[in-house]
Amino acid sequence: MWMKRQKASSLADLSALAGVSISTVSRALADNPLVAVATRDKIKRLAREHDFQINVAARNFRLQRTGAVGVILPLGHEAEQHLTDPFFMSLIAALADALSDRGYDLLLSRVIPSNDQWLKAFVESGKVDGVIIVGQSDQIDVIETVSANYAPLVVWGASIAGYSQLTVGSDNFEGGRLAAQHLLSQGRKRLTFVGNPAVPEFEARFAGFNEAIAQAGAPSGAVLPSHVTPEASYATIRANFKDATVPDGIVAASDVIALSALRAIADLGLRVPDDVAVVGYDDVFIAKQTMPALTTIRQDVVLGAQMMVDLLFRRVAGEKVTSISLQPTLVLRASA
Structure with missing residues (x-):
């Protein structure tokens, strides 16, 4: 018979209090759906009343799990x-x-x-x-x-x-297609994809980019291979656009590359979107904070x-x- 102030210190103690097996107590405390909701609630209430906490490390060892x-x-x-x-x-x-x-x-x-x-x-x-x-x-x-x-x-x-x-x-092909299609619908004619097409996700985005151009019958798009880190992509974009014909539309393989493009374009004395429109990819939390705010492809x-x-x-x-x-x-x- 349990004394009023005696605390349950083991699964066996809780089992006796709840009137169920030890295995049922263990399953209930682990939120196992095989245990009826009412029984789980009863066992959890008893555990709280007795300040009982299961030894997670021991349970994981027994189950051969790490958690x-x-x-x-x-x-x-x-x-x-x-x-x-x-x-x-x-x-x-x-x-x-x-x-x-x-x-x-x-x-x-x-x-x-x-x-x-x-x-x-x-x-x-x-x-x-x-x-x-x-x-x-x-x-x-x-x-x-x-x-x-x-x-x-x-x-x-x-x-x-x-x-x-x-x-x-996300459907990377469709994302690349959406980005290029949007620029083409605005009358942009010289599009460049900035990113490394050798990476599987970027490769699919580049393929979608090219598909949109082909469907529109527009001039072939260009590709500017670039690293994804801010300083490396900035240096690549600025050096290339300084010495070559600047595109009027950019599809960046990531928002980080797109943000670097915004900075490089401004440093070259050009305006976004008047001279160059930029579309990123990801919709990271800072995309809406830039000047101008970044149009992008959102991945959930x-x-x-x-x-x-x-x-x-x-x-x-x-x-x-x-x-x-x-x-x-x-x-x-x-x-x-």
Whole structure:
């Protein structure tokens, strides 16, 4: 018989108080949907009354789980890119929220690959219960090899024919097409795509850019390969436009590149959008704060993060899932 002031100090104690099995108590405290809502609520109420907290580390050890998900940013093509990139910050924050809602921690890793074993070593380390990769960079084949044998792996990136890795991302082809189509509809005739088409996501955006031009019967667009970091893209754009014919419309592969274009154009004594219209890609949080505010292609990173986490846990549960492509949208502001 329990004394009034005696506190439950174990699952067995709570089991006796609730009149259910120890396994039911454990499941209820873990929010297992197999336990009836009324029973879960009763057990949680008793746990609060007795200041009882389950030993999460011990539970995870027993279940052979870590309670963490790895979020990896492979930067094989952009070694100078950092976590302070506005797009990375937005997506990582959304992933952290989505994982926290599931009771999981986020283990963040920025990787500059030195060999093709970096991802295999990470998943075999036992540090995490699953992996989310942000961007395929130039590591798509490494990702493909590991994902063939490691199911709880989801990629923010492009879904490419011939590759089976599980991806979530916006329809990059459609995004590039929307951006170029908008400039063409404004009467712009000399369009340039600024970015590195060798990166899978940027390659698809460039293909969409070219498709819009072909459909309009307009003169062929140009491409200006560029790094994505602010200073590198600024230097590339300024040097190229200083010595060559300046386009009247720019589609940037990212908002960071687009913001660099705004600065370079102004420094060359030109005006946006009068002389050069600029469309970015991502709709990062600073896009609306620039002068002029940036017209861009929006990717819904919050929804994308939620979908990646959902697919990851469904994979962990043994479900069959497929890649998801989100529709991008054109956000009209003053730069184009």
